Amino acid sequence: xxxxxxxxxxxxxxxxxxxxxxxxxxxxxxxxxxxxxxxxxxxxxxxxxxxxxxxxxxxxxxxxxxxxxxxxxxxxxxxxxxxxxxxxxxxxxxxxxxxxxxxxxxxxxxxxxxxxxxxxxxxxxxxxxxxxxxxxxxxxxxxxxxxxxxxxxxxxxxxxxxxxxxxxxxxxxxxxxxxxxxxxxxxxxxxxxxxxxxxxxxxxxxxxxxxxxxxxxxxxxxxxxxxxxxxxxxxxxxxxxxxxxxxxxxxxxxxxxxxxxxxxxxxxxxxxxxxxxxxxxxxxxxxxxxxxxxxxxxxxxxxxxxxxxxxxxxxxxxxxxxxxxxxxxxxxxxxxxxxxxx
Numbered sequence: 001x002x003x004x005x006x007x008x009x010x011x012x013x014x015x016x017x018x019x020x021x022x023x024x025x026x027x028x029x030x031x032x033x034x035x036x037x038x039x040x041x042x043x044x045x046x047x048x049x050x051x052x053x054x055x056x057x058x059x060x061x062x063x064x065x066x067x068x069x070x071x072x073x074x075x076x077x078x079x080x081x082x083x084x085x086x087x088x089x090x091x092x093x094x095x096x097x098x099x100x101x102x103x104x105x106x107x108x109x110x111x112x113x114x115x116x117x118x119x120x121x122x123x124x125x126x127x128x129x130x131x132x133x134x135x136x137x138x139x140x141x142x143x144x145x146x147x148x149x150x151x152x153x154x155x156x157x158x159x160x161x162x163x164x165x166x167x168x169x170x171x172x173x174x175x176x177x178x179x180x181x182x183x184x185x186x187x188x189x190x191x192x193x194x195x196x197x198x199x200x201x202x203x204x205x206x207x208x209x210x211x212x213x214x215x216x217x218x219x220x221x222x223x224x225x226x227x228x229x230x231x232x233x234x235x236x237x238x239x240x241x242x243x244x245x246x247x248x249x250x251x252x253x254x255x256x257x258x259x260x261x262x263x264x265x266x267x268x269x270x271x272x273x274x275x276x277x278x279x280x281x282x283x284x285x286x287x288x289x290x291x292x293x294x295x296x297x298x299x300x301x302x303x304x305x306x307x308x309x310x311x312x313x314x315x316x317x318x319x320x321x322x323x324x325x326x327x328x329x330x331x332x333x334x335x336x337x338x339x340x341x342x
Contacts, residue, residue, distance in 0.1 A: 043206040056202040082156030082191035154209030161213025
């Protein structure tokens with residue numbers, strides 16, 4: 001499939017609906033600052049092995065999956081809503097349909113930007129602190145830091161906040177934004193609590209995952225100018241691709257009937273790929289026979305291009321000796337030659 005056909009799907013609606021782009025308002029800045037302070041407090045509490053680390057151990061030793069085993073099967077499926085692969089595919093499919101309908105790449109570019117920020121920020125903290133998970137803990141009461149793990153903060157929780165929260169961020173009406181905000185919050189809280197139930201994360205991992213995902217959603221308006229420039233660049237590339245693939249109209253063929261008598265004949269150029277005839281001249285005979293011209297009167301050749309008449313074989317002086325036994329060849333002339341006498 002050609003790339004211009006793929007981009008042409010964005011042209012189904014001539015006038016895209018007006019999309020309100022969120023801005024970094026004062027309220028959003030306050031929320032971002034308070035969430036950042038909460039994020040740093042969680043990290044500090046784990047680094048100094050404070051009461052939060054002791055709470056992690058108490059929750060882990062409670063072993064919720066043993067207290068309520070009947071919930072295990074259901075929660076094993078619920079935690080998938082926080083996995084990167086399945087959730088990214090589902091949300092990208094929905095946002096791709098919106099991009100097609102609204103003639104804009106902003107939904108897909110916003111999702112890509114948020115996932116990139118998530119990988120960079122959460123991944124860097126995971127690798128830098130190297131905390132081990134509850135199933136791999138070695139010393140009771142220890143924070144299990146710098147041990148080669150990658151559990152802090154919780155990637156499932158942060159991914160659930162960002163992936164489902166992006167739907168509320170991109171909502172086009174206030175009512176849809178409220179409902180989607182509630183839905184994304186419920187999913188993110190459920191996924192975080194499920195990881196604690198299954199024993200795959202400490203409680204502090206989940207708290208830091210919620211804060212990390214919320215920070216990304218709150219910071220997205222700062223990246224809107226970059227998203228707009230990326231969209232303009234993609235559409236500019238599309239226009240260049242279309243102009244490069246435009247077909248050049250072929251020159252119209254000149255009809256011989258349009259040439260007035262007596263005017264110089266113009267020979268049309270041979271188009272690329274066409275087979276040129278072996279001979280451009282047509283034999284013309286003064287007499288009848290099979291060499292007589294079949295050209296209609298409306299397509300008469302100008303006088304200076306007409307061939308001069310020539311005598312047929314029967315009118316030419318004989319060069320053969322008298323009494324030649326060579327049989328006559330009537331097919332080479334318009335009239336029959338007399339039989340030679342023996």
